[in-house]
Amino acid sequence: MSLAMSSSITSFFARVAALALLLLPLSPRAADMSQTITLHPGWNAIYVSVQPNDNEIESVFANIPVRSVWRWIPGREQVQFIRDPSEGLENVEGWFAWFPEPRPDAMLTNLFTIDGNTAYLVRLPEDAGTRQLTIHGKPRFIPTQWRPDDFTLTGLPVAGSNPPTFSEFFSQSPAHASQPIYRLDNADGRWKPVSGSTPISANEAYWIRTQGNSRYQGRMHLVLDQGESLAFDAAFDEMRFVLRNLSGVNGSFQIERLGSTRVPLSLRTEDPETGEVGWPDLPDVETIDAPANKDVFITLSIKRPQFTQQRMEQLIAITDELGQRIVLHVGGDVVQPGALPARPAGMGAAGAKAGGDNPLLFAGLWIGEVVIDKVSEAQNGGTTPVTVGSSAFTQRFLVHVNAQGQARLLKDVIQMWEEGTMRPSSIDPSYQEVDQPGRYVLLTNKQLISLYSGVAGRDGTPVGIRYSSIGYDFPGETLDFTGVFGPGGEISTTIVMPPQLPTNPFLHRYHPDHNNLDEQFLNYLPEAFEVQRNVQMAFTPDDPSGSNGPGWGDSLIGGTFAESITGLHRNTIFTSGTFHLRRASPVTVLNQ
Secondary structure, three states: OOHHHHHHHHHHHHHHHHHHHHOOOOOOOOOOEEEEEEEOOEEEEEEEOEEEOOOEHHHHOOOOOOOEEEEEOOOOOOOOOOOOHHHOOOOOOOEEEEOOOOOHHHHHOOOOEOOOOEEEEEEEOOOOOOEEEEEEEEEOOOOOOOOOOEEEEEOOOEOOOOOOEHHHHOOOOHHHOOOOEEEEEOOOOEEEEOOOOOEOOOOEOEEEEEOOOOOOOOOEEEEEOOOOOEEEOOOOOEEEEEEEEOOOOOEEEEEEEEOOOOOOEEEOEEOOOOOOEEOOEOOOEEEEEEOOOOEEEEEEEEOHHHOOOOEEEEEEEEEEOOOEEEEEEEEEEOOOOOOOOOOOOOOOHHHHHHHOOOHHHHOEEEEEEEEEEEEOOHHHOOOOOEEOHHHOEEEEEEEEEOOOOOEEEEOEEEEEEEOOEEEEOOOOOOOEEEEEOOEEEEEOOHHHHHHOEOOEEEOOEEEOEEEEOOOOOOOOOEEEOEEOOOOOOEEEEEEEEOOOOOOOOOOOOOOOOOOOEOOOOOOEOOOOOOEEEEEEEEEOOOOOOOOOOOOEOOOEEEEEEEEEEEOOOOOOEEEEEEEEEEEEEOOOOOOO
């Protein structure tokens, strides 16, 4: 077969794979939730707790006769508290508004979207009657940012039924003790103080004053390790969050799966007596003990080999026994959005034929360790590795797999960031919106570093993240493996360390017999021995350590390792052990 014909066939299959990707069953709305808010004629103070799928303000309030919608975006100045909104908010610093067409004041509009976790004032005509506003979207966890020694316009994370009163909710917060709270009275459209015995409404916004600084979020305090949701990106198989019971009495937390979709999740458990760790499936409802004034650490892992779709999403509700409720969005992709098709239903990683049918299943950067625990007795000419006992040693290993399944050994690689591009918003041209999003890049060519931005801060300067391996060196930047990368497959390569390689063990720059120079120190004369390392890595369906932890078979793989080294000793040295690799990045290309 000619090279041109082979290239054409490869291109054909690439197009077929791309077309098949478009036909995959996706469920982008599987983890939506709906928030229904009752609007009355006149002024309404509402709290939007979900991020709308379509957040253009015209779409959110479609078919509802709205006179105006207002949002308070505070600056550094003190809040100018206005008891009666009808007195006019247009000239008050910090208020932004939307006036629908064809109202004559529509030209004054400077509010264009509705965002989650945000309070709004909505004014309906006096003859509009009661209306139901239903918003479809996803929850985002954003803790309340209290303004010190000032009022904050916000809602509170409580359940829709049997919510706590204001006194109960703020009972453990000195910064809110005896501080005034105002709610908007729909009858006359004025802000009026509420008593501590008033139940909190989940859909309502209140002016709440804070004395001093506060980070209080309620008697159930949630802390996410990162982000606003449980987003299992390609590099994350486990995510942890912390629940704090600040009520002063022992209680319990409940984690409940919402909706009909079930993302494959496991919950980390640990036996307090033996320390044994387990990963049982997360049930529909899980109750967890919450000792008073203690932190409860919850770790969830995602099981991508059990995915039946490229992307799976779900909502989970976290509640306590005191009426507080927080909903989190959970989502994950097989590797990255749009990068690869899903496994057939019921096919695990071991059934994927080591990615031979779909190389993208294991594409990306893999970082791991090789543990050498057996070495042959070279002095006796032995060829069978024998156990070294407690003298086993570990070496870092870097492998990159491209979109075609070609695995390459790396010495080092730097993760950088390519900035995205912006364009004027189609809604409001005075604002900029994302045109092309930024992306991560992987560089082995250091001359390209100046073209990209860093991804981590060091002394106030963004820098790249460098991964390196000192145990495996060779000329050039990469070294190809032969074979198939992934569970059930095997890869191998030969690492040649020529006499002039700086890490050649026989090279000594300042020793006249080992510096690869003639007696005049002018001309190259090979004096160091060439060393060759033949490396073989066989991937096993199960974890060689026996644990099969979270992500095994998908973002965590491993198996047995074998190596023969010639040139280092008069006899070939044979070693063996095990290896584990974890996917650190889904980027399938290098240096671009």
